[in-house]
Amino acid sequence: MHSLLPSTPSPHADHWEWQYLDLMRRIWEEGDERADRTGVGTRSIFGPQLRIDLSDDRVPLLTTKRVYWKAAAREMLWFLSGDTNIRPLLQQGVTIWSDWPLALYRRSTGEEITQEAFERRIVEDAAFATRWGDLGPVYGKQWVDWPTYAPEGNGLFRQGPGINQLELLIDGLRRDPAGRRHIIEGWNVAELHQMALPPCHKTYQFHVSGGRLSCQLYQRSCDVALGLPFNLFGAALLTRMVAAQADLQPGELIWTGGDTHLYLNHAHLVEEQLGRAPSGEPRLRLLRRPETIFDYLFEDFEVPDYHPQGAIRAPVAV
Structure with a gap:
């Protein structure tokens, strides 16, 4: 396959986004072509890593x-x-x-409802939302309410109080910043079958050095074109909030991928994006430090100086 890298490197070749573009190029040109759960097919590699500096309000937002x-x-x-x-x-x-949930609804009812109509019913009808809008115990449920069970006798167990991993994380960072157990885990094996989608960004480990908080995210499965840009920003935002709550400065975001792939029907996106060069350095500002990490509001976040090139649309594989 011919090279899809930009023909002329950017004069700012140290821009973090070149790591992302190089990862995309490597997958598309060297990845193993594989059948996958969605039936679309992918090109895939295993075990890549990105390292991104979060100091001085830097944030991994794509500009291409x-x-x-x-x-x-x-x-x-x-x-x-x-x-x-x-x-x-x-x-x-x-x-x-x-x-x-839309795919589940269509399979279960046989109704070929449009996505717009389905979403409108979820918003307007609370009972419909309760029945069809729930994803099972995904992400946040595991992060703040990991289930526990206590023996009740006769081989039976009753559900105990849930574990708030984020509370424990922030408390642990304050008490023992040098600890090696500062982890948020989403992969609850006992409940995977109840989830609409098992967690892709599954394990976050935090590390303190020199008063700076770094985070390594392990992502077992990664759609590089559509999912990874969201995942990088989300992990950076989470790291910034945790750092603020633990009275630390942001350090580095290290992202590690498991099955890291591009879908075969994303060829137009890959080729167009690899023809672009990164430019500009957006920042992420947290405008206040609330009492707990659970008290942040959307209005507390500001992203100045973000002037990306145009959107490139591609279908989501379900």
């Missing part, structure tokens, strides 16, 4: 295409709330989780 960071920020706040129903997201105009 528009990333809708406001939707990613609202999604992160939804995770922190522990909610698993898409209704609060749709009420804010965020549609990124609609595909999975």
Whole structure:
């Protein structure tokens, strides 16, 4: 396959986004072509890593295409709330989780409802949302309410109080910043079968050095074209909030991918994006430090100096 790299490197070749573009090029030109769960097919590699400096309000927002960071920020706040129903997201105009419950609804009822009509019913009909808008115990449920069970006798167990991993994380960072157990885990094996989609960005580990908080995210499965831009911004935002709550400065975001892939029907996106060069350095500002990490509002975030090139649209594989 011919090279898809930009013909002329940017004069700012140290821009973090070249890591992303090089990853995209490597997957598309060298990746193993594989059948996958969605039936679309991918090119895939295993185990890549990106390293991104978060100091001085730096944020990993792509400039070679528009990333809708406001939707990613609202999604992160939804995770922190522990909610698993898409209704609060749709009420804010965020549609990124609609595909999975919509597919289930169509399979279960045989009704070929449009996505717009389905989303409208979720927003307008609370009972319909309860029945069809819930994703199961995904992400936020595990982050703030990991289930526990206590023996009741006769081999039976009753559900105990949930574990708030974020509370434990921030408390642990304050008490023992040198600890090696500062982890948020989403991969609850006992509940995977109940989830609309098992967690892709599954494990966050935090590390303190020199008063700076770094985060390594392990993502077991990564759609590089559509998912990774959201995941990088979300992880950076989470790291910034955790750092503020633990009275630390932001350090580095290290992203590690498991099955890291591009879908075969994203060829137009890949070729167009690899023909662009990064430019500009947007920043992420947190405008206040609330009492807890659960008290942040969308209005607390500001992203100045974000002037990306145009959006490149491609279908989501469900």
